[in-house]
Amino acid sequence: MTLLTATKVRHCFGGLCALADFNLELHQGELMGIIGPNGAGKTTVFNLITGVYRATEGSIRYRGAELVGLTPHQITARRIARTFQNIRLFRDLSVLDNVRIAHYSQTRYSPLEALLHLGRYRREEQRIIDDSRGLLAIFKLEHLAGETARNLPYGSQRRLEIARALAIGPELLLLDEPAAGMNPAEIDQLMELICGIRRQFELTILLIEHQMKLVMGICERIKVLDFGETLAEGSPEVIQNDPWVMEAYLGGGAVG
Amino acid sequence: MTQPGVYWLQQILNALQLGSIYALIALGYSMVYGILTMINFAHGDVFMVGAFICFLAATLLKLPFVLTLLITMTASAGLGVLIERLAYKPLRNAPRVSAIITALGVGLFLENLTLAFYPYPQHVPPLLHNVTWQLGGVALSSLQLIVISLSLTLMLVLDYVVRRTPVGVAMRAISWDKTSVPLMGVPVNLIISITFAIGAGLAGAAGTMYSLAYPVIDPYMGIMVGWKAFIAAVVGGIGTIRGAVIGAFILGGVEIMVVALLPSTYRDLVVFSLLLTLIVIRPHGILGSPRVQKV
């Protein structure tokens, strides 16, 4: 079943088009990667899907419903979650609160109940706490629940970002360079982690990555972007052997 | 010339005078904001202290106008640098708002300190002999002309400094990127101090001009004039030199026009309503460019 389709999406900043005639079809349960040199428009794809930017032309449909024109929180409430290329945690808040904030759209109590701490408030808050602590446990962060996010080491911050995204309860998870700044051993752990949560939460994942090891290792389908245009698309084997891709992106076979 | 025409010409002159005083103060707000992204709320009070220094120079030392102006500008510049070094520099890496609150505190301190010495409004003696020419019904006062032309000269000098001199280039570089500019060997602390000196010096000049044009001064006069100048800077696009000047003249013009057309109690109502509309329509001011947040 198709989960997300983008048809003829085009996005321009002034005269410069970051993305031209972009098409994407993502099936339920799939793990797809987007690669391409810096400035190829990869993050723009994420920003368009999540509503940070509004596509100049074209349509993005999620489960048949149009996403273009919705605000980010409306889109997120439809169970599309993302992480950021440069970590964007709520740095001065506790690890637990970082995760709890992402429960916003699933919180079912009214402002009045919140003001009086009555009605559904107590039950919901307890549920959110249990849920959040459960997520932190999966990412081995539970013992740090009370720590301020900015004090975490880099790797933990990356994990916390994924935990926070999962708190939204997503069906589709967008990972923007999850392996950035990691060493090979850490990348191996990350690959395991991604596969693990994919199984556990029945996720569809779309990820942007430069680390070929990760992309070739776990992605089932890969899309290559350059200058806002799609160069190639296919399974890792096909991409690795596509001469056009090798020249434009992998620089003559220098797979790293 | 017809009567209404003459009347409006007169009002335009008044607007230019008020606008140029606002502009001199607004420049200080804008420059400091440009370089530190900090609202220096003590700036209006530096202007007030400038007016009192001018008053002292004129009454105690009985100096001629040009010397008074120079002394006032120098002393105000010194005050600006002193405030920056003592109160703002230690907070450069603190949350932005702490610096703003510190600035409010410094402002209150200056106000109340002045109040301790001068509890009552003071009358500044005429610093210059005022000549009024009648030109077709328009009363051209030499004071007005001096205020306007001196202010314009100072603004042109500043514009030249910022655009053409190494100091100006360094200022613009720091406002562009605070992390890598020090690595290029630019003496950041010195440049920031110079910025404060220039801004405060201009505020001192504004204090002198104000004493020329409206010769009654009091310790609280900096509050309202300061806020208005700040608004002018925002309207023009805070952080830009030319924007501050444009905003100041617009503000002066609007104020004078409102007073000419409506009861004077409506002045603030109209000015601030206009401001509100403008900000909502153009949140980054007339010349300011929106800061795009990268995701």
Add this chain to the structure above:
Amino acid sequence: MRVALKKHWQRALDARWLVPCLLVGGLVLTFAIAHFGLLNNYVQLVLIYVGINIILATSLNLVNGYMGEFSLAHAGFMAVGAYSSALLSMKVLPVAAHPALFHLAVLAGGLVTALLGLLVALPSFKVRGDYLAIVTLAFLMIVKSALENIDAIGGPRGISGIPRLTTLPWVFCWTVALLWLIRNFVYSCYGRGVLAIREDEIASDLMSVDTRRVKVLAFMLSAFCAGIAGALFAHLLQFISPRVFDVVKTTEILIMVYLGGIASIGGSILGAALYTLLLELLRPSTVAGLLSWLPAVVFDPLNDYFIRHLGVLRMIIMPLALVLVMLFWPRGILGLREFRGFIPRRDRRAHGAARLKGTDTHDAADSHSTRET
């Protein structure tokens, strides 16, 4: 030994009965003070001001500290609450016959102000940071000028002859009730949304926080509390005019907020109390009264050179103290930390694990007043 003592303290502060006990004790005490005249009228007046200022500081803290915006509109909200409640209690409600109706007037003042808060929240969707500061300043000025230009409510002369109905026990009740509301709001999904907006607005939108809704709620609650503070203020002063609610008043509240500490209810209480009490304590008559036991040889020169000038000096000392506080505690004395008793037990427990496992250095620094969020 010190550790044991600290543990002891912590247990006492953690106890379930502490806050209710304080509240009941405070209520009984304030009623007793007012009823039996335990303290003279001047001291009672100062305490009432402390209460009103606590409401003002905490509600401003919601927008400026928790949400991280810089609102200057607070005196304007206060003015609206003061005017609407004063008009209600003088023209509409038969307050003279039924003094209890006074609270209806106060509540109505707060509700009217909350609606205005909604109006101020609208520009905050589009405008942020320093530009929002200007928008709120413009709002304050517009309110003030509008009041000055409406002759039906006294124009620049204001309203006089408002019945004096604000008493110490009632201020205590209102303060507790409003602080409870603000605290409840802060520890809900909306309050966490407010914090998220301060940290990173775009990211919070992408984490499903409806930022517009959260902003509207925060502004409305903040305005509601400020309106009630204004209403209490009007029925204390018995005379209000637009000049009372100018930008200087806002500055005062700002100072209390940032002195006490941002994003902290305990901090706002501390800031408001410190500011109000210090200004009163530093009056020449108070200091002279406190030091009158000194021998004349010491007292007279002290009086001549220092105490008599305190009226002016205190206005210089206060801003200097503020600047010093900012230099040493850039986020205010209790910035980003909270008095444990204010944090819901559920929240404290949920954050608990960090305390069991080794983050001792971080913990010891702010042991009995940690909020960690």
